[in-house]
Structure formats: C-alpha cells, structure tokens
Amino acid sequence: MSVEKVNLGAAGELAIRSLIERAPLASSLAEAFKKEGFRLALVGGPVRDAILGRLGNDLDFTTDAHPHQTKKILKSWADNVWDTGILFGTVAGKRGDTTVEVTTYRTEKYEENSRNPDVEFGDTIEGDLSRRDFTVNSMALELTGVKPEFIDPFDGLGDLAKRVLRTPSSATQSFSDDPLRMMRAARFASQLGFDIDSEVTEAMTSMASRISIISAERVRDEFVKLLMSDRPRIGITILVDTGLADLVVPEIPKLRLEIDEHHHHKDVYEHSITVLEQAISQEERLGGPNLVIRLAALLHDIGKPKTRNLLEGGGVSFHHHEVVGSRLSKNRMKALRFDNDTIEAVETLVALHLRFHGYGDGEWTDSAVRRYVRDAGDLLVHLHVLTRADCTTRNAKKADRLARTYDGLEARIAKLSEEEELSKIRPDLDGAQVMSLLGIKPSADVGKALDFLMELRMEHGPLGEERATEELIQWWKARRHP
Structure with a gap:
C-alpha cells in the first residue's frame, strides 16, 4: 500500500495548523533533521491528540536517521538528552517544557515465548506506521517536506471520527507481534471513550493467554494508565469480559x-x-x-x-x-x-x-x-x-x-x-528521658516503656511530663516487683 497523502479538508487543515501552533518546537527539530539530510515526522498519539484538541508537551517522532545519528542531532537541539531506549531505536530529549522521543523507523515482534520484542530498523514511514497498535495511532505529520503532509495509510482519521479502535494489520497478527496491545486497547477505550472493533475484541478474547509472556512491569504500567484514566470502568470491564483480567488481576473477575x-x-x-x-x-x-x-x-x-x-x-x-x-x-x-x-x-x-x-x-x-x-x-x-x-x-x-x-x-x-x-501523637516522654528516669541502657525495656506511655497517651490524651513520669515509675516498679 502506498503512503496516502490525505486531503483533510477544512477540519483537518485546522487540526494541522493547531498542532504546529501548539508545538512550535516540532518545526525547529524538523529543521535540525532536514539540515542533516533526514526525514522527521510527528507520529502516533500526539497526532491523534492534536486532532482531538488535547495535545500535551510530550511529542513522539519517527525518522529515517539511525539512533546514533538521532542522538547527535538531539544533542545540538535539546537541553538534555538521554538514550536509555537506544537499543530499541529511541532517543529522548527535553527542551524547555517539551519532551520529545525520536524513534528510527522500525518493525518489531515478539517470538513465541519472548518477554522482549525483536526490533529491526525499517526504511519507510509506511512500514513504521503499519507496525503500530491502532489505526488512530498510525497517522503521521511529515515535517521535513516543503510543507507539512498528513500521512494516513490506514484511515485512522476515519476511525477517529467514528471513535473506534481498529488495528492496521489483522488484530491477530498485531497482538501476536505485541500482546501488550490487548491491554492498550482497554486503556485507550478508557482514556478516549472509544469503542473497540469486534475483530479486535474477538482476538483479545481468543489470545488473552499471550499476555503472560509480557513482563510484570509493562503490564503494571498499562494497568496504571488505565486505572488513572477518566473512565476506568470501561477498560476494567473490557479486561474482565475478554479474560485478560484472569491473568493480570484475577482477584477482580472473582x-x-x-x-x-x-x-x-x-x-x-x-x-x-x-x-x-x-x-x-x-x-x-x-x-x-x-x-x-x-x-x-x-x-x-x-x-x-x-x-x-x-x-x-x-x-x-x-x-x-x-x-x-x-x-x-x-x-x-x-x-x-x-x-x-x-x-x-x-x-x-x-x-x-x-x-x-x-x-x-x-x-x-x-x-x-x-x-x-x-x-x-x-x-x-x-x-x-x-x-x-x-x-x-x-x-x-x-x-x-x-x-x-x-x-x-x-x-x-x-x-x-x-x-x-x-x-x-507520640508518648509524653522520649527514649532518652525513659533511660534517664529508669537508669537503664538502650534495650528492649526502653521500647516496652515507650509502648506503655503511648497506650496511656492514646487512652487519656496528653498527660504532661510530670504525670507521665509518675505513671512510668509505677509501671517500672510493678514490672520489677510484681
């Protein structure tokens, strides 16, 4: 399938203009990549969110530059750069209040029992978009051309309008490549209030057991994002209905x-x-x-x-x-x-x-x-x-x-x-006072004395040092001479 340069019409052009206005640093970053002969496109969630009018300060980009080339460009552009994800093709940077992640075109998939994806770098943005989780996240805004070009090979804009989550490739293939996408479907349904395409739901149900190969940390992070959304009921219900919750948080369906x-x-x-x-x-x-x-x-x-x-x-x-x-x-x-x-x-x-x-x-x-x-x-x-x-x-x-x-x-x-x-709330006397009054050294007896004083404090309220001292000495004498 060739990359589609979509004619968005007035609404789409307004979305692009809004995106450029709200993310001015995107243009300067694109210039830095273009100067070195590389392409750069805003991609995925930020494009979706810009169209929905909810763009934040975290921007994702994709490029044909390899990770070490990306790192070099980012060092000249950003205030800070970190490369913890460089093995997976991602280099991140921050300039002002804006955080960017730039990832080399790539394809990735999980082997049958692997907890981490195999990543291969690609040559085209089309291939990069085809490997993404949902069509609404498979849109891009190419920034290094004569003017910004909207790229939407899988009709993500149409699915965005219909408020539906659909996969670029078959749902079975998509979830086989990365089983965590099944949890992302539930999370995006909660965050965006979208419906899930029936093919996607069927694949989630039949392939739920595949989630077991994903690391606990990645599962936790998706679950937290779902739980912290505005509508967690939607996502939790999806996890329960598809059987994913039986493997992730089995206490809930029970x-x-x-x-x-x-x-x-x-x-x-x-x-x-x-x-x-x-x-x-x-x-x-x-x-x-x-x-x-x-x-x-x-x-x-x-x-x-x-x-x-x-x-x-x-x-x-x-x-x-x-x-x-x-x-x-x-x-x-x-x-x-x-x-x-x-x-x-x-x-x-x-x-x-x-x-x-x-x-x-x-x-x-x-x-x-x-x-x-x-x-x-x-x-x-x-x-x-x-x-x-x-x-x-x-x-x-x-x-x-x-x-x-x-x-x-x-x-x-x-x-x-x-x-x-x-x-x-604390005892009316401290440990040093207890040891001085009772003539004892640090020991278990000091802890027991403080516990006794705390119980008095809880039962009667503040006693004051004088009464607390009297009570402590009486308690100590009773312990020594029962």
Missing part, C-alpha cells in the same frame, strides 16, 4: 460472585467499580488524581470471595474479608512489581476500610478516635475518601445517615486534632 435467590447480597464486582468511581469524584481532597486511592477502592473487597459464608435461612457473611483482602492486595501488587510505598499504603487502606462501621452512632471514646487516626497515619484523608466512597446503598435514608455519622467522626477528629495535634 468478585463476580454467584447470587442465588436464597442468599442475597450486593454484586461485589459492580459495588467495587462504583466505589472506585465515587472515590475518583472525591479526589480533590487528595490534590487530584491519586493512584493509591484508586487501587484501594478497586481492591478493597477482594477478600470477599475467600471469606464468603452462606448463612442458614438466607444471607451471606464475609467475616474478616478486610484482613484477607489486605494480604491479597499486597500479594497481587508485589506480583505486578509496584513499589513498596504504594503496596504498603494500599494494604493499610484495605485493612482499615471497615473500621468506621464500628463507630455506630458515635459511641467511640476519644481513645478510639485517637487509635483510628494513629492507625491511618499519613493516609487519614485517603481513609476518609475510601470510607465515604464505600457507601453504595440505594437506600437514601441509610446513605444520608452514614454520611452524617462520618461527618460527625471527621468533626471529632478535627476537634481532637486542634486540641492534641493528633497527627503528631
């Missing part, structure tokens, strides 16, 4: 518990997705889109399938599902190679997500409120968001009562925080 006429309970899968959406609606409390709260919301009930118990006479219980779910969350996130801080935060939130339901109508003592704050630690606002999002009842009176009760708990936390600096 939430689709069977429900019979005698043992009624909420659809846990639907509930979890709704909790995710309701948490997203409160993210302004966390400063904007937040990966930890989204993961915790999605995973908070994954302990239910393992703890499900059918009760005599009807009904279902899920005793200690928060404990089981916390462990399962940790294991899944470790398998996906999440960083330790994120794993620990999500594990903590899943473990604590039911704590509020012991609050009743506000019967907790100040001590219990202090413990709630201490156990949440830096994740207190996350826990507020998760707990509120976890109310998906259709009973308006019950929902209103729960909201008002949690309002009351937050008010009590605020009042105690003002009085006692709850976020900085």
